[in-house]
Amino acid sequence: MAQHKFADYHADKGDSGAAAVSSGSPVGVDGVDADADALSRIQIKPVNDEDDTSVIITFNQDVSWFIVVLTFVASISGFMFGYDTGYISSALVSMGTDLDNRLLTYGDKEIITAATSLGALLSSIVAGTCADIWGRKPCIMFSNLLFVVGAALQVSAHTFWQMAAGRLVMGFGVGIGSLISPLFIGEIAPKMIRGRLVVINSLCLTGGQLIAYGCGAGLDKVHNGWRILVGLSLIPTCVQFGCFCFLPDTPRYYVMKGQLDKAAKVLAKSYNNAPEELIQQKIIELNTLNRVIPGNSVGKRVINTIKEIHTVPSNFRALILGCAMQGIQQFCGWNSLMYFSGTIFETVGFKNSTAVSIVVAGTNFIFTLVAFFAIDRIGRRVILLIGLPGMCVSLVVCAIAFHYMGVRFEGGGNAVIEHGGFSAWGIVVILSIIMYAAFYALGIGTVPWQQSELFPQAVRGIGTSFSTATNWAGSMVIASTFLTMLQNITPTGTFALFAALSFVSFLFIYFCYPELSGLELEEVQMILKDGFNIKASQRLAKKRKQQMANQKDAIHDDKLQGYNKNKPSDELMEG
């Protein structure tokens, strides 16, 4: 019976686009007259994005345990992303002569590291489309299988090429997870806390990197410890796979596939105390929105969305911002430290190089937590405009310190230090790198992953695919050139280059990145319609925050006066 609850509506749906739908007739809702009656009193406003719908979201902001569980299970992909990119730093140091019975050259290390980025780049290009065809959940579960195969290849590797192949396969999994996890969370999250729930994925990511460093340090002296380090990555991936056997996909995906009853079930579990008629109302809304994606076959839809993202000015600006932010995140050089800090610190003579790396990763984690609290309150633009100059200054100081240490990296993994031993400049290097990590995590390390808010629903999959692919392309370039850069243009030249890129990025953000915190997603489209409209966005963001504060006060007052939680807000009731 439940299977056919929305069947008539679904079969009836025409192609009229997202016009206002008056649900005077409650479209085959199982003959439940009360529901029909309730629905007939509610009108759906015309909207062009499911995230802007007001039906349930305005009605009830409570976060259910179900959403919390889904968020954390999806965020295991973020953890895997972090762990798998994090362990390589210490594994490269402790691997010694375990592969091919020889020491790895800088070139070998770059290939092993960059293989994961390459795999992630390739899979992220198609992951958005695959998630639309097969579902978010199956794609995440498929990434779990890739993690298992990749880890197995690495754990048993005795040759350099097997290790590189394992890293590549693992990279396929990382790319899928890095795109789909924030998308999944964004689709299930109540609007008011969407930003923060997406940052939970980033927290798991940076936490994964920190744990990888910690485990790396613990296993440093253990024979074949790096194999255990890789093997440990199997635990979270199996947990995620196991959990997803019992958890559903997102309501939006079910609606896309016409499985409206499944969508309704997930929504009912997601919103505490939401009455059935509102759930059905939401489903109808989502279904209406689903029709705005042009094309009646997958191929046509993909082609149309690619066309649309390039030809509609607001979409194209969103694409520029999404890709630029991810590119900036990578080209400011952070991952050179993430991947090679062990190698650098060891080379320049720090006895406890792993401990220093842990402090750097820990700073990244702690300041992602700071970003969690600041991202909606202070705003994305402000934290970026604080972070980038901070990074620039730290990198300049680091470049100067490297100059006075007189470090030269030479081929074959050797380094020459003119002023050897533990020096004051060594301390300056460490402190400036820690400062850099803090400013990075506060802004550009976290904000680009909010990318889905830039795009309207119709082009969101493809838009986030392109942006994520830019991230991995940047990561791959940095991973495959950093050690070579240290050799050819010296550490001073390398860090000065990153400082210059941070400065240029600051100018870009200053002139092109509008303030998007607190804005409705359709307002983001409005802002990007005829330019980047920084001033207008700032005014609007300020106004929305003020309104939000007023609304909270009003709800508080209502509660004091015995406000009935289950009553839909008047805003939704018409006629």
Ligand SMILES: O[C@H]1[C@H](O)[C@@H](O)[C@H](O)[C@@H](O)[C@H]1O
């Ligand atoms: O947002 C993350 C985070 O900043 C990580 O520390 C970094 O390694 C990733 O490349 C980045 O995408």
